[in-house]
Amino acid sequence: MNVKRYFAPSAREALRALKAELGADAIVLSNRAVEGGVEILALPADDVGALPGASRAAAPAPQPTARPAPAAPSAEDDDFQVSLSGRAPAAPAATPKPARIIRPFNPPRMETADYVMRSRAAALSEQYSIDDWSAPETAVRPLAAETVPAPKQPVPAAPQVRAAEPARAVEDERIRSLQEANVQLMKEMAGIRSMIERQLAGFAWGETRRKAPARADIVGELLEAGFSSVLARRLAEAVDEEASPEDARAAVKNALARDLRAVASDADIIDRGGVYALVGPTGVGKTTTTAKLAARCVVRHGAERLALITTDGYRIGAQEQLRIYGRILGVPVFSVRDAADLRQTLAELRNKHMVLIDTMGMSQRDKMVAEQAAMLTGAGDVRRLLLLNSTCRGDTLADVVRAYSGPDLAGCVLTKVDEAASLAPALDVAVRNELNVFYVANGQRVPEDLHLPNRAYLLHRALREQSAESPWKLQGDEAALMLAAGGV
Secondary structure: OOOEEEEOOHHHHHHHHHHHOOOOEEEEEEEEOOOEEEEEEOHHHHHHHHHOOOHHHOOOOOOOOOOOOOOOOOOOOOOOOOOOOOOOOOOOOOOOOOOOOOOOOOOOOOOHHHHHHHHHHHHHHHHHHHHHHHHOOOOOOOHHHOOOOOOOOOOOOOOHHHHHHHHHHHHHHHHHHHHHHHHHHHHHHHOOOOOOHHHHHHHHHHHHHHHOOOHHHHHHHHHHHHOOHHHHHHHHOOOOOOOOOOHHHHHHHHHHHOOOEEEEOOOOOOOOOOOEEOOOOOOHHHHHHHHHHHHHHHHHHHHHHEEEEEOOOOOHHHHHHHHHHHHHHHHHHHOOOOOOHHHHHHHHOOOOOEEEEEOOOOOOOOOOOHHHHHHHHOOOOOOEEEEEOOOOOOHHHHHHHHHHHOOOOOEEEEOHHHOOOOHHHHHHHHHHHOEEEEEEEOOOOHHHEEOOOOOOHHHHHHOOOOOOOOOOOOOHHHHHHHHHHHHO
């Protein structure tokens, strides 16, 4: 048996060489991909009788149908079918041809040229028999168009985002509507609560007037005078239910006198000595009060035991005004600019019995209030005296005390007492904040218009009843409304 081997870079070239040498009647025994190309084994037509089982050949086999072949390694060798001859070897009648197995095509993630050549040549060897090569040479069909499915195009995400934007906008608008509705609901509930509180206060006031009329009347008088609702209710607790109006006023006066911290003598300031800084809002009388205290100290201890310091470099003529008082009293006056200068000046004056510091006036809402307090605290053992304007409203005075409060606050001085219609707001703030009242100033004269706090005088000015013709006289249940508005 004369088996021939043909090797070529492609299957087409190998078949062409085979056909040229053996003729169109040659029989292809096998084909396979080898290193560098394709190898085909063929047998001449004359040697077919030497094959085992050739004597059992039956009728001529039917012409094989054209089948697609995988593409050759080269780009110019497309998938094709070819037949070397119209004749085909007789197939055994007893052994029918097995059905072809079609395997799914699974392309690799990355196909190299060598991988494509090997995989397609192997598929050619396994899926096609010898008769498959007998198809006409001109019948050529591409395999990739039939077996390789078109890749699925990914659905772009942009339309989904654009489709979700209207829904998100609707959701945001719904949330804003709910928030606005909640705010409006809270306002309405606050209004209802305020109305209910006023009604309950009116009921409680009516019950108080029925059970303890003197207590209800004294609460109204305290509110008329300018006391806060908190202190008015606290003072009214000292009144018995069966007390008369005179007894109620006396009970309230005694309770207020017990809570008022009025200094009976000026020993804590003048006799003890030390460093004191007079602080407070603008226009409260700090420079004049400093001169009044200096005059008292000079009378008692002499001018050589006292020194004056001013930190007011903003107000025009402030330093010159204090220097004039110093020349009159024979007391040296020093001007300082910052904390370091103040610390050095106080160190030089450490042998003085008393040092008074006149500070710059500023609003209680000014952030420089805290800076001023820090400067005085960092300068050494400096105590502050807060000056309260007796003509101010109670809420304004409470705001001042809150801004100037601190551990180094020794107490307060009530100024402009002669201008105030009532001392109730000033005493209310002093009592509720437990401030020591050291002095009372009632004029511009130095040093005559500075006095120790007279408790009886202060209480009389604070508890003075409004006349019936006064527009500030409360009528009916107006006291109950004021208590409800005060939140107590």
